[in-house]
Amino acid sequence: MPSHTPRKRYLYLIAFVSGMTTLAVELSASRLLGSVFGNSNLVWANVIGLMLLYLTAGYFLGGRLADRFPREDLLLKLVMWAAFLCGLIPLVARPIISRAAQAVFGAEAALALGSFIVILVLFSVPVTLLGTVSPFVIRLAVTDIAFSGRVAGQVYAISTLGSILGAFLPVLLTIPQIGTTRTFLLFAGMLFAIAFAGHLRSSMRAALPYLCMPVLLGLLVGTATGSPLRQPAPDASLIYEGESAYNYIQVQEDSAGYRYLYLNEGQGVHSQWHVSEIFYGATWDYFLAAPYFNEAPYRADQVDSMLLIGLAAGTIPRQHASVYGDILIDGIELDPAIVEVGAQYFGMNARAMPQLTTHVGDGRFLLNQISRDYTIIAIDAYRPPYIPWHLTTVEFFAEVKDRLSEDGVVAINVGRTDTDRRLVDALSQTLLAIFPSVHAIDVPQSFNTILVATLRPTSADNLRANLNYAVDTVNPILYDIVAMAAENLVPLGESDIVFTDDRAPVEMLVDSIVLDFLLAGRAEEFRLAND
Numbered sequence: 131m132p133s134h135t136p137r138k139r140y141l142y143l144i145a146f147v148s149g150m151t152t153l154a155v156e157l158s159a160s161r162l163l164g165s166v167f168g169n170s171n172l173v174w175a176n177v178i179g180l181m182l183l184y185l186t187a188g189y190f191l192g193g194r195l196a197d198r199f200p201r202e203d204l205l206l207k208l209v210m211w212a213a214f215l216c217g218l219i220p221l222v223a224r225p226i227i228s229r230a231a232q233a234v235f236g237a238e239a240a241l242a243l244g245s246f247i248v249i250l251v252l253f254s255v256p257v258t259l260l261g262t263v264s265p266f267v268i269r270l271a272v273t274d275i276a277f278s279g280r281v282a283g284q285v286y287a288i289s290t291l292g293s294i295l296g297a298f299l300p301v302l303l304t305i306p307q308i309g310t311t312r313t314f315l316l317f318a319g320m321l322f323a324i325a326f327a328g329h330l331r332s333s334m335r336a337a338l339p340y341l342c343m344p345v346l347l348g349l350l351v352g353t354a355t356g357s358p359l360r361q362p363a364p365d366a367s368l369i370y371e372g373e374s375a376y377n378y379i380q381v382q383e384d385s386a387g388y389r390y391l392y393l394n395e396g397q398g399v400h401s402q403w404h405v406s407e408i409f410y411g412a413t414w415d416y417f418l419a420a421p422y423f424n425e426a427p428y429r430a431d432q433v434d435s436m437l438l439i440g441l442a443a444g445t446i447p448r449q450h451a452s453v454y455g456d457i458l459i460d461g462i463e464l465d466p467a468i469v470e471v472g473a474q475y476f477g478m479n480a481r482a483m484p485q486l487t488t489h490v491g492d493g494r495f496l497l498n499q500i501s502r503d504y505t506i507i508a509i510d511a512y513r514p515p516y517i518p519w520h521l522t523t524v525e526f527f528a529e530v531k532d533r534l535s536e537d538g539v540v541a542i543n544v545g546r547t548d549t550d551r552r553l554v555d556a557l558s559q560t561l562l563a564i565f566p567s568v569h570a571i572d573v574p575q576s577f578n579t580i581l582v583a584t585l586r587p588t589s590a591d592n593l594r595a596n597l598n599y600a601v602d603t604v605n606p607i608l609y610d611i612v613a614m615a616a617e618n619l620v621p622l623g624e625s626d627i628v629f630t631d632d633r634a635p636v637e638m639l640v641d642s643i644v645l646d647f648l649l650a651g652r653a654e655e656f657r658l659a660n661d
Contacts, residue, residue: 140328141202141267142288144209147321148263149289153296154304154317155216155260156181159253161300161310162223164394180250181257188261195262196269203332205266207340209325212259214343217318219256220311221350223249264289301375306467309373315347366390370475374467381475389475391443391468398513401443403476408452409607413543413578414445416571417508418453418608419593419615420541420582423569426595430454430608432537437504438462439493439521440511440543443471444478447486450506453605459486460500466490494520494529503535509542519636522557522629527564531585540565540583547577550643553636554579555625563628569593570622571615579620590619 160177195204226248268285272278296317304313322344329337369389370381380392391401402410409415422428433454438446441461450459463469469488472478478486489496493511507530511521520526530540540561546554554570558581561568565583569590572579593616597609629636 138271141271145267145285145289146292148260149292150296151317151321152260153293154300157300158313184254184257185261188258192262192265196266200269206325206329208259210340212256213318213322215256217315217347219252220314306375374465376465401445413573415611416580417541419612420539422596422612423584423588423592424537427599428596433505435504436506438508443476451485453608462489462493462496505535507540517636519634522636523631523634524563525631534585538585542581544579551623555623556627558622559625560629570620572618572620
């Protein structure tokens with residue numbers, strides 16, 4: 131039987147921490163890229179596929195090196211270099227990420243794609259070096275060939291246990307608490323410290339020069355993490371910047387006192403707030419028109435409740451509370467950090483909006499936990515390339531239908547370009563599989579369409595007919611919003627795509643739309659539509 135000597139236990143510790151670091155780096159890589167390029171299957175496929183390629187190269191290289199130079203000091207040097215380069219990744223990637231965000235925002239397709247490739251290449255050397263660890267540890271830990279299989283099994287089991295920890299810690303703890311950059315540094319630091327301690331024990335003189343690695347990282351941290359991903363406009367200031375498990379979050383305030391919520395690459399405003407204004411002539415306003423597709427005369431006092439999936443920082447509930455008064459409003463938001471930002475900077479709290487009850491979690495899951503019916507169910511959770519496919523399917527809309535009152539409506543914000551309406555058309559057809567009537571409103575000067583599905587058969591003429599009644603008695607601006615919605619009604623397009631839980635090619639469709647638009651080089655239109 132092989133004995134677990136202190137040396138062998140130390141080698142197993144190296145295998146455990148390197149396995150943990152490998153998965154932590156992979157999860158953190160997806161978050162690093164997700165802040166600009168999203169978390170679509172395409173992004174994940176690139177991250178996972180290339181990481182596996184790098185590890186494959188590392189296993190091959192590690193096995194060759196271990197057989198030729200079976201020395202512990204060489205293993206520790208490889209580990210220290212791997213740790214140093216892992217810590218270096220976010221510091222080097224930060225300016226590339228910032229430039230990539232500007233490229234995506236400016237519709238510079240070549241630069242955006244180039245940045246994506248460069249960032250992935252940054253992982254090649256450190257992950258390859260991490261791949262050398264397990265075969266090297268096996269070679270050093272085997273002292274009796276009769277037990278080589280057992281030792282190999284133990285090493286891979288211990289390394290995999292570390293990987294399990296590395297898969298959960300970044301997502302559940304370190305990224306939400308300390309951010310992506312510090313997550314890289316934390317795991318790299320742990321790995322370096324363990325390898326350095328072993329090297330120091332065997333040869334202090336040989337180990338001391340490696341202290342320059344953490345010193346260099348320390349010097350780079352202050353300068354590399356100081357600039358925000360999206361720079362504020364000249365007349366605006368950054369009043370909050372943070373990172374959650376789901377999003378990179380910014381709040382900016384301009385010289386007129388308007389606050390804006392930006393997420394990830396900052397392509398669009400997700401919520402807006404002003405101390406004395408509620409309506410902004412933006413996409414959110416058009417949700418207010420949705421109930422007036424019901425047969426005229428439709429009265430404002432018939433709206434008694436609303437559910438919003440995709441709450442963000444509460445612009446839509448604030449507007450509906452202003453127009454419809456003391457109605458019940460439930461808001462669902464996946465990211466608890468956004469809810470906290472909304473409460474602190476956008477008046478999304480019990481004092482300012484007593485009508486609103488906030489629920490944190492997945493929209494579809496929480497929809498099915500709610501037992502009441504609603505007059506309006508609004509969905510503002512789509513923004514290319516961040517579209518949760520499970521909120522686009524026939525089965526999902528059937529569940530939404532079950533939560534509507536007898537004159538209830540569903541209003542959905544859908545992205546498009548002025549030449550590519552494939553996503554709008556596909557969602558229209560999907561809604562028509564469940565609802566008798568669907569209407570489309572193109573929001574002026576934007577890349578947004580509001581789709582409204584009604585529980586009863588309705589006509590677009592109802593919207594115009596309701597203008598002849600007292601829609602303006604609740605809030606004077608409501609009449610203008612309904613009138614603008616009526617002016618911007620568009621016919622539904624045809625599509626042979628219907629999204630289902632079994633087949634919902636949302637990401638493929640969105641990737642195609644975004645790529646076609648970026649390759650067209652229409653940067654100025656993109657900026658105008660999102661500023």
